[in-house]
Amino acid sequence: MIETIHFFHTNDIHSHFEYWPRMQYYIKEQRIAFAKLGQPSFLLDIGDHMDRSNIFTEATLGKGNVEMLNEAQYDVVTIGNNEGITLEHDDLYHLYDEANFDVIVVNLHSKTGKDPNWLKPYTILTTKYGTKIGVIGATAMFPAFYDELNWNIEDPKEAIKTNVKQLKEHVDIVLCLSHLGITDDELLAKECPDIDVILGSHTHHLFLEGKLIDNVLLTGCGKFGAYTGHLQIQFDQQKRIVIKKEEIVIENALLPEIEQEGNFVESLATTGKELLNQPVFRTSKTYNKEWFHHSNLSRLFAKCMQEFTGADCVMFNAGIFLGGLKKGIVTKYDIHKILPHPINACVIELSGNEMKEVLLLSNNDEWPLLELKGLGFRGAIFGKLLTYHFSLNEDGELLIGGQIADMDKTYRLATLDMFTFGYFFPSFKDAKKKYYLPLFLRDILSTYGEKHL
Known part of the structure; x- marks a missing residue:
């Protein structure tokens, strides 16, 4: 008997839900149709389903996303960096407490000594005909971030290879949910041929028909819910081998529109806004934003960064501000609206010579109009790179805090991760x-505003 098994998969949605209703309606109808044919199906997500730049996700700290995954009847998910390193330890620890699906991450462990109940390295799915499918998941390495958040992150490829070796003895098919990126997926395909399919994400790559490397099929469905992946595997029950694996990608914009789907996104935004409508501080004046030079808002934010970090000087790009602060009461929603980025502050230790080099590089004429994508940035354009408390005088000497710098001394620069x-x-x-x-x-700005405004 030849068994056909279907796997629908999503990745890197980043809380872009414009196509979510029609995508899930399509998947549900397809799964019902395949069930009538006696063909099993499963639904998988490969991480970065959530993104805290979305006000619904921010207001629910990702638990609203988990509810959506429950309602859509996902079977297995792994986490991306937006789940892993944008939440406090306890918020991630309890993020999936109410999940009705398996969460698999082979290379993550809590430093508290006990992993959350939902966390497992892999799971085994079984079809009604007895075919066993091992599904292993891994997330990208951001060791400095995970360490600060009280998690241990291990080398994903080594963890995958070790566990696949054990898993292979107990299953017929091995799938890997990889939130590692295309380069690591390609290396993994060569280093671990026991994997049948690597379902990829993180680098937002798109393979309309998959990519075959040494008989390992790689997939990728872009980003922001623009595509849905449909993997079909044919398994020979008698010979106990995979005889065919095929990937097709559905462009969600071309699917039929679902009634009231526009109201769905609007309702999420309304819920988020209501939950975030909490006063944080009151300001006696308006703080305007400018993208191509200094502003009242940028000068205020420089003070926030310097007080928060205790650094000698500050640097950030003006494009991080998506709006200004109005006079009067400022709410969590207002602050999120102007600083939606999942970006953290960072202090870098540099010599005076290195600080001068940074200052010279910061004058790059191409950067202000750069339409930056990724790196946590959620704005429109990069904007002017602004520097505070370090500059060059008329003689080309570096000034830090108004004083001529010691070029061999180490200084602390507060900037963006x-x-x-x-x-x-x-x-x-x-x-x-x-x-x-x-x-x-936005948290740094809120804290400063509560104390000083």
């Missing part, structure tokens, strides 16, 4: 630094 990943300032990647987790930029 997204600058430490090497894209803008390569030297930051290996410099000594401290990340301030779990607080986001």
Whole structure:
């Protein structure tokens, strides 16, 4: 007998729910149709379902996302970095307490000594014909962030290979839910041929028909819920082998519109706004934002960053502000609206010479109009790179705090974590630094406002 098994999969939705109703309606109808044919099906998510830039996710700290996954009847999920490193330890620890699906992450453990009840390295799905499918999951390495949040993160590929070796003895098919990115997926396919399919994510790659590497099929469905993956595996019950695996990708924008689906997204936003409508502080004046030069808001935020970190100087891009602060009562919703990014503060230790190099690099004429995507940034354009408490005088000498700097002395620069990943300032990647987790930029502003405004 040849058994056909279907796996619908999503990844990197990032709380973009515009197509969620029609996507889930389509999947449900497909699963019902396949069930009538005697063909089993499963529904999987490969991480970053949530994103705290969305006010519904922010207001519910991701638990609203879990409810949505429950309602859609997901079978197995893994976590992405947006679940893993944007929540306080206890919030992630209890995020999936009410989940009706398996959560699998082979390379994550709590430093408290006891992992949450939902956390497991893999699960085994069984079809009505007795075919056993081992599903293992792993998430990307962000060791400095996980360490600050009281979690241990292990090398994902090594953890996967060790567990697949054990799992292979007990199952007929092995799937890997990988929130590692395309490069690691390609390496894993070569290093672990016992995996039948690697369902990929994290780097938002799109494989319309999958990609085959050494008989391991790789998948990827882009980002923001634009696509739904449909993996079909044919299994020979008599020979106990996979004889065919095929991936197709459905473009959700082309699916039929569902009645009232626009109201769905609106209702989530309304719920989020109501939950976040809590006063934080009152301001006696308006703070405007500017994307191409300094503003009242940027000067206020520089004070926030310096007080919070105790650093010598501050640097951030003006594009982080999506709006200004109005005069009067400021709520959690107001602050989230202008600083929606899941970005943390970071202090980097640099010599005077390195500080001068940073200052010169910060004048890059191409950066202000850059339409930055990723790195935690959720704005429209990068904006001017603003520096506070360090500058060059007329003689080209570096000033820090108004004084001529000692070029060999170490100084502390408060900035945004997204600058430490090497894209803008390569030297930051290996410099000594401290990340301030779990607080986001909006939390730093809120704390300062409560104390001083």
